[in-house]
Amino acid sequence: MSKQKLGINTICTHVGEIKDEQFKGAVSPIYLATSYEFDNVDVKRYPRYFNTPNQEYLAKKIAALEHTEAAMIFGSGMAAISHMFLAFLKQGDHIVVQNTLYGGTSNFIREEFHKYGIEYTFTNGYNVTDFETAIQPNTKVIHIETPSNPLLTITDIKAVADLARSKGIISTIDNTFASPVNQNPIDFGIDIVMHSATKYLGGHSDILAGAVASSQEHMDRIWNVSKNLGGSLSDMTVWMLERSMKTLALRVKAQNKNARKLAKFLDAHSEVSRVYYPGLKSHPEHKLAKAQMHDFGAMLSFELVEGIDAMAFMKQLELIKSSMSLAGVESTMLLPSETSHALLTQEQRDAVGISNRLIRFSVGIENFKDLKQDIEQAITATKVASLA
Numbered sequence: 001m002s003k004q005k006l007g008i009n010t011i012c013t014h015v016g017e018i019k020d021e022q023f024k025g026a027v028s029p030i031y032l033a034t035s036y037e038f039d040n041v042d043v044k045r046y047p048r049y050f051n052t053p054n055q056e057y058l059a060k061k062i063a064a065l066e067h068t069e070a071a072m073i074f075g076s077g078m079a080a081i082s083h084m085f086l087a088f089l090k091q092g093d094h095i096v097v098q099n100t101l102y103g104g105t106s107n108f109i110r111e112e113f114h115k116y117g118i119e120y121t122f123t124n125g126y127n128v129t130d131f132e133t134a135i136q137p138n139t140k141v142i143h144i145e146t147p148s149n150p151l152l153t154i155t156d157i158k159a160v161a162d163l164a165r166s167k168g169i170i171s172t173i174d175n176t177f178a179s180p181v182n183q184n185p186i187d188f189g190i191d192i193v194m195h196s197a198t199k200y201l202g203g204h205s206d207i208l209a210g211a212v213a214s215s216q217e218h219m220d221r222i223w224n225v226s227k228n229l230g231g232s233l234s235d236m237t238v239w240m241l242e243r244s245m246k247t248l249a250l251r252v253k254a255q256n257k258n259a260r261k262l263a264k265f266l267d268a269h270s271e272v273s274r275v276y277y278p279g280l281k282s283h284p285e286h287k288l289a290k291a292q293m294h295d296f297g298a299m300l301s302f303e304l305v306e307g308i309d310a311m312a313f314m315k316q317l318e319l320i321k322s323s324m325s326l327a328g329v330e331s332t333m334l335l336p337s338e339t340s341h342a343l344l345t346q347e348q349r350d351a352v353g354i355s356n357r358l359i360r361f362s363v364g365i366e367n368f369k370d371l372k373q374d375i376e377q378a379i380t381a382t383k384v385a386s387l388a
């Protein structure tokens with residue numbers, strides 16, 4: 001069977017299974033050995049070489065989902081990002097990164113790169129011209145994130161990939177928010193895709209992991225650096241991640257559908273002043289999102305009208321949890337002004353469009369009517385409490 005022809009649910013369920021030859025069990029065995037024979041073997045295996053049986057086989061599933069030749073699994077999303085960057089950047093090199101970036105990535109660049117003598121520029125915006133003007137003669141990597149956190153802006157993947165390629169620059173993308181179910185950046189010319197597998201790939205809020213997918217040539221370069229940095233994932237967790245990923249497409253499609261309905265519901269609500277969701281026709285990059293995504297994802301943000309305190313609203317929620325993270329099967333919300341953007345001043349937050357009223361919503365798989373009801377009752381309860 002040719003892997004390219006398999007449907008996404010079949011890839012999730014079967015690609016990268018390890019056959020249980022000994023007992024004929026239905027699922028991949030877990031190989032916990034940290035010690036393998038060195039003689040008479042095809043592969044010299046060691047966990048920090050990212051090549052234990054479970055790591056090697058799960059990588060096949062991720063590569064199939066992202067349409068690449070190769071993939072590697074890491075101990076966290078940040079391990080994936082840091083190992084990937086350090087594979088392509090050395091002293092004197094320069095990287096262009098999108099201005100709206102996951103906080104951990106942004107901190108890694110700002111706090112660590114000067115120690116390596118690596119230069120960087122954060123773009124002024126997310127249009128291709130913003131990337132073009134930031135390029136220097138020593139630029140080696142361009143890194144994007146779309147849809148962005150928390151305002152769901154959309155960067156033109158193909159335009160940035162074309163720009164990078166025309167200048168011999170490696171293009172990388174953080175595909176965490178979309179997941180491979182909703183977006184395959186390799187098809188638009190991006191060189192390397194990374195994920196925080198802690199989010200949708202894991203999907204149950206109980207796994208810390210990361211992944212990178214690319215051509216074998218790029219992966220060889222990443223492997224050469226990663227074996228020295230050592231950010232691989234324990235095989236117990238690799239196995240759990242494989243188990244979780246069998247339902248990846250089922251989960252994400254259910255989450256997409258809920259998010260689409262909730263975005264419409266919130267958009268029409270008299271107590272909601274603004275909704276940020278690329279699936280809404282009113283989203284400034286709706287057409288672009290439609291062109292480069294299979295579906296619009298399950299992350300959205302919204303603001304309640306002035307007079308309804310966002311924190312008070314969140315405390316009234318009964319079903320939807322407050323969470324620092326995202327992408328689990330359970331619906332969660334957070335306030336960027338209290339979490340990811342808490343260290344910025346009010347003016348800095350205003351400059352990037354993040355008000356104290358902004359609520360980021362990671363939509364889960366619960367029934368739409370129950371999520372809607374929870375939001376409705378929390379709005380009413382908040383209004384009643386503020387009048388008392």
Ligand SMILES: *Cc1c(COP(=O)(O)O)cnc(C)c1O
Nearest residue numbers: 076077078102174176196198209
């Ligand atoms: C969570 C996250 C990361 C970092 O992943 P960890 O698994 O927490 O290390 C990177 N990028 C995005 C978009 C994320 O949401």
